[in-house]
Amino acid sequence: GDFDVTLPESESSIAYLLFTSGSTGQPKGVMVAHRNIHQFLEVMQNRYSLTEHDRFSQMFELVFDLSLFDIFMAWKAGGCLCCPTPEQALMPTQYINDSRITVWFSVPSLAVLMMRLRQLEAGAFPSLRLSLFCGEAMIVEAIDAWSKAANHSIVENLYGPTEVTLACTLYRWEGEESRADCLNGLVPIGLPYDGMHATIVDEQMKPVTAGSVGELLMSGPQVALGYWQDEEKTRQAFVKFEQSDTVYYRTGDLVRQPSPNSPIQYIGRLDNQVKIHGMRIELGEIEAAVKDASGLPQAVAIGWPVTDNGFGGIAVFLEGYTEDTHNISEELKIKLPGYMIPKIIRVVDRYPLNANGKIDRKALAKLLEN
Numbered sequence: 001g002d003f004d005v006t007l008p009e010s011e012s013s014i015a016y017l018l019f020t021s022g023s024t025g026q027p028k029g030v031m032v033a034h035r036n037i038h039q040f041l042e043v044m045q046n047r048y049s050l051t052e053h054d055r056f057s058q059m060f061e062l063v064f065d066l067s068l069f070d071i072f073m074a075w076k077a078g079g080c081l082c083c084p085t086p087e088q089a090l091m092p093t094q095y096i097n098d099s100r101i102t103v104w105f106s107v108p109s110l111a112v113l114m115m116r117l118r119q120l121e122a123g124a125f126p127s128l129r130l131s132l133f134c135g136e137a138m139i140v141e142a143i144d145a146w147s148k149a150a151n152h153s154i155v156e157n158l159y160g161p162t163e164v165t166l167a168c169t170l171y172r173w174e175g176e177e178s179r180a181d182c183l184n185g186l187v188p189i190g191l192p193y194d195g196m197h198a199t200i201v202d203e204q205m206k207p208v209t210a211g212s213v214g215e216l217l218m219s220g221p222q223v224a225l226g227y228w229q230d231e232e233k234t235r236q237a238f239v240k241f242e243q244s245d246t247v248y249y250r251t252g253d254l255v256r257q258p259s260p261n262s263p264i265q266y267i268g269r270l271d272n273q274v275k276i277h278g279m280r281i282e283l284g285e286i287e288a289a290v291k292d293a294s295g296l297p298q299a300v301a302i303g304w305p306v307t308d309n310g311f312g313g314i315a316v317f318l319e320g321y322t323e324d325t326h327n328i329s330e331e332l333k334i335k336l337p338g339y340m341i342p343k344i345i346r347v348v349d350r351y352p353l354n355a356n357g358k359i360d361r362k363a364l365a366k367l368l369e370n
Contacts, residue, residue, distance in 0.1 A: 011035035017228055018065050020162050029228030036165040037068065039221040041076055043193045044069070048103075048130055048154075050077035055099060055127075058083045059092070059106040064356045065162045066134055069105055079103070093119040100127045104150070107135040107357040108157075111142040112298060116320065120149040134158035134167050136358045137266055138187040141297040143173050159189035159266065163237065163249050165222040168196045171263050181263050184288035185297075188263035189255065196220035198264060199248060200255060205239075213267055216255045217248040224249070254282070274303035275310030279339050283314070286340055290316050293331040294323075300351065302361055304344065304368055313343035317364050321347045344368070 015034040019027040044050070056074045058081055060067035074081040088095035092114060096104065104125075111133060114120055128150040133143070138157045147155045160167035171181075171190025181188045192198045200214040201207055208214040217239075226234035237250050254267035268284040275281070283301040290299035299318055303311030318325070325345040332341050352363035 011038070012225065014225065016068075018063075018162050028230065028233055030162045031225040031228055032065075032162075032165055033225050036222050036224055037072065039195060040165045040167070040193075041072055043195070044073060045076060046194070050079060050103065052078035054079035054102045054129075056081050056103045057096070057099075057101050057105055059089070059110065059357075061355055064135075065166055066105065066107075069132075069166055073103075093124060096125050097127065101125075102127055103130045103132075104128055104153075105132045105134070108133045108138040108142060109136065109351075109353060109357055109359060111146050112139065115142050115145045115297065120145040122148045123151050124149040126152060128153040131155045132158055134160065135356065137268075139297050140179065140182050140185050140187060143187050144175070147173055147175060157187045157189065160218075160222075161249070161251055161253075163224045164196075164218045164251070165224060168193050168218050168220070168222055169198065169264060181265070183256070183265040183267070184284050185291055186266055186284070189266045190263045191261075192218070192220070193222070196222055198257075200257060200264075205241075210260060211256060211258050213254055213256045215270055216251045216253045216264070218251060219246050219248045223247055274314075276303070276313060276339055277310075281314070281340055286314055286316065286336065286342065289332055289335050290318070290328060290342070290345075293328045293335070294318055294321055296321060298351075300359055300361065300364060301342065302365055304365065314340065315344040315346065315364075315368055316342040317351065317367075318345065318347050319351050320349065 012033050012035065014031050015037050016032050017029045018032060019029050050073060054077055056070050056079055058070045060070065070081055082099040082101060084095045092110065129152060131146060131150050131153045143155060143157060155173040157171045157173065158167035159169045169189045169192050171188045173187065197219045199207060199217040201217055202214050226238050238247050239250060240247060252270045254270055255264050256267060257264045268282060272283045273280055274283060286301040287299045291297065296318055299316055301314055301316045304315035305312045325347065328345055346367065352360045354360040
């Protein structure tokens with residue numbers, strides 16, 4: 001059954017250090033306090049009523065913070081953590097059913113891959129009562145296919161950087177009625193966890209009007225202490241506003257919220273905006289147009305090649321596309337302004353993934369360099 005977690009004398013003391021890859025190549029050590037992870041676990045326990053009868057998946061490397069949900073939640077609820085063998089990890093469908101998993105947690109890319117391999121047959125996962133996805137943008141087709149495969153399961157899309165302790169907003173997928181909440185074929189990241197607060201700001205750090213795109217800032221008890229021995233990076237990312245002691249974490253993610261209580265929609269990374277000939281372009285818009293033109297559930301766009309003041313153009317990658325890409329280019333000429341039309345459309349057998357199972361954009365850029 002549930003057991004009490006007694007916090008140390010100082011709830012502000014560091015529970016763990018987790019190093020994230022910095023865009024400069026210099027890893028940043030995120031200082032997560034006991035109070036941060038305690039709050040996250042409490043919210044998850046209250047929301048899902050996890051028990052000693054639950055059987056948890058374990059699809060993350062231990063250096064990926066999402067693995068802490070699997071481990072700590074299983075301990076907190078007194079449930080069973082079902083660690084897959086290397087063979088089971090390659091065959092998730094069999095693993096779910098053989099291990100009688102009730103609580104699934106993975107990156108969206110795994111659901112996309114399983115969909116491509118036709119492993120998400122309707123009713124395929126009768127044991128699942130809870131399916132959670134986090135770590136990158138979730139595409140509509142994959143979450144919809146999963147919800148039909150796990151037809152007895154609650155299915156939720158979670159969002160949260162390491163600096164806000166695993167996840168801080170969530171969205172429950174309700175099938176067809178959820179499609180109206182989606183943008184560019186991506187599932188919303190939803191609304192903040194209990195105790196957390198979201199603010200969307202413009203480049204001057206002023207709150208945007210409802211429906212406008214801006215950077216997401218998060219405040220509340222899950223915001224980490226900062227970066228280990230790096231006051232400068234901490235000051236840049238963990239900010240305060242005038243006459244307030246509240247610390248806001250700058251997520252670097254672009255979002256929009258159509259109205260005050262509607263689910264927050266994910267647009268893309270702030271650094272996923274690229275400048276081409278002085279024009280600022282959101283790569284997510286190009287990816288959405290390419291998805292429509294190709295009929296594939298996913299497309300990945302990157303700036304290419306690098307120039308002194310941004311990028312010379314756009315390159316798009318498609319996984320397992322078998323038709324002539326010329327047809328896509330022709331359709332994009334109707335849908336997109338000239339400066340947004342990809343110069344290169346490259347087909348790959350499978351998207352390269354990083355150690356955390358997310359699509360590796362740097363590896364895709366290296367394919368072009370070679």
